[in-house]
Amino acid sequence: MQQKTHQLSISTQGRKLYDITPQVIDWAKHSGLRTGLITLFIQHTSASLLINENYDRDVLVDLEAFFNRLVPDGDPLFIHTVEGPDDMPAHVRTALTQTHLSIPLVDGKAALGHWQGVFLYEHRHVASSRRVILHLIGE
Amino acid sequence: MQQKTHQLSISTQGRKLYDITPQVIDWAKHSGLRTGLITLFIQHTSASLLINENYDRDVLVDLEAFFNRLVPDGDPLFIHTVEGPDDMPAHVRTALTQTHLSIPLVDGKAALGHWQGVFLYEHRHVASSRRVILHLIGE
Amino acid sequence: MQQKTHQLSISTQGRKLYDITPQVIDWAKHSGLRTGLITLFIQHTSASLLINENYDRDVLVDLEAFFNRLVPDGDPLFIHTVEGPDDMPAHVRTALTQTHLSIPLVDGKAALGHWQGVFLYEHRHVASSRRVILHLIGE
Numbered sequence: 001m002q003q004k005t006h007q008l009s010i011s012t013q014g015r016k017l018y019d020i021t022p023q024v025i026d027w028a029k030h031s032g033l034r035t036g037l038i039t040l041f042i043q044h045t046s047a048s049l050l051i052n053e054n055y056d057r058d059v060l061v062d063l064e065a066f067f068n069r070l071v072p073d074g075d076p077l078f079i080h081t082v083e084g085p086d087d088m089p090a091h092v093r094t095a096l097t098q099t100h101l102s103i104p105l106v107d108g109k110a111a112l113g114h115w116q117g118v119f120l121y122e123h124r125h126v127a128s129s130r131r132v133i134l135h136l137i138g139e
Numbered sequence: 140m141q142q143k144t145h146q147l148s149i150s151t152q153g154r155k156l157y158d159i160t161p162q163v164i165d166w167a168k169h170s171g172l173r174t175g176l177i178t179l180f181i182q183h184t185s186a187s188l189l190i191n192e193n194y195d196r197d198v199l200v201d202l203e204a205f206f207n208r209l210v211p212d213g214d215p216l217f218i219h220t221v222e223g224p225d226d227m228p229a230h231v232r233t234a235l236t237q238t239h240l241s242i243p244l245v246d247g248k249a250a251l252g253h254w255q256g257v258f259l260y261e262h263r264h265v266a267s268s269r270r271v272i273l274h275l276i277g278e
Numbered sequence: 279m280q281q282k283t284h285q286l287s288i289s290t291q292g293r294k295l296y297d298i299t300p301q302v303i304d305w306a307k308h309s310g311l312r313t314g315l316i317t318l319f320i321q322h323t324s325a326s327l328l329i330n331e332n333y334d335r336d337v338l339v340d341l342e343a344f345f346n347r348l349v350p351d352g353d354p355l356f357i358h359t360v361e362g363p364d365d366m367p368a369h370v371r372t373a374l375t376q377t378h379l380s381i382p383l384v385d386g387k388a389a390l391g392h393w394q395g396v397f398l399y400e401h402r403h404v405a406s407s408r409r410v411i412l413h414l415i416g417e
Binding site: 052059069070102138 | 140142144176178180181182183184209210216217218219221227230231233234235237238239241270272274276
Binding site: 140174175176189190191192195197198200201202204205208209235236237240241242243245250251252253254255276277278 | 279281283315317319320321322323348349355356357358360366369370372373374376377378380409411413415
């Protein structure tokens, strides 16, 4: 049994879903392991992780439209507004999605379904640099 | 340290929470391992996984009522409607719940609490066949 | 490769986010392992787990304000009201947040980001005792 770790640094330019599927797939493939468990962990509280459809890009547009309506910027409900009207909505969106994801490694590959992509969801409007820790245990 | 993997194929007949607790518990029990980590991963983007109460079935009715009100079918907000009015809502519901679950294995058993059940949440109205990968690492 | 397990018992006094970061960090640090995967699993369906900002406590106030508006107590939508008006909302809030969290162990430490804290989110108003299973695999 072995472990591998890696860190992704993702430059984000505003609120959007960023497809990191290729990085995850490539890293898993080159790990040399055949069976195991891959875990992604994002070290932030205003950006999150998500697995969703990566074929029709309209899905990403609609996901953002939904979260934008559910957690509107500048909502007078919020008192934590230090970094602007998108500050607290970013924390809520993070709470409603994922800070970590685990994906089995099967036959040397991340066992994603045919339509599944792995996304970093940036919730702030400002450009940022986001760190995602990758961990793999297996053999 | 050892690993075990398995695949569940679940036939779904429309939008509903399907209790897969027995399959998970049985597989863990027959793994022969005593301590470890069980991970479930669903290979779809319009069905998801969820742990919730499995005693009073009214909880499942109410969960569905809540998600149906929060993410209504045919919402004019959505542009991705290729497969019908429940297509994009299924992706949003998946984003709001889980694509994977991890449960510790303790004393040879999945360490679920007394009232916890493991559910596959089918978000589409059409019948479907859903794949869940099970992974266990431990000893 | 080794495994460590532990159980936290958290006394809650009503609906609130309880910071359990110190317990998680300390347990990981004293495990003697350097690289691995930490998993937390809560054995309840009306309390959940969450990673979010642990610096400005207003974030916790706003998170609760958001969930309170999204899933109001006593909502006439719900039929499962056995334990009172906060019973079913607690299950929905659990569904929208997390029953488990995984965090990589890097250089002997839980790899939390600078602003990240680990919280137990109690969704019931009554005092309760909550169990969280900790699992660590690594070396």
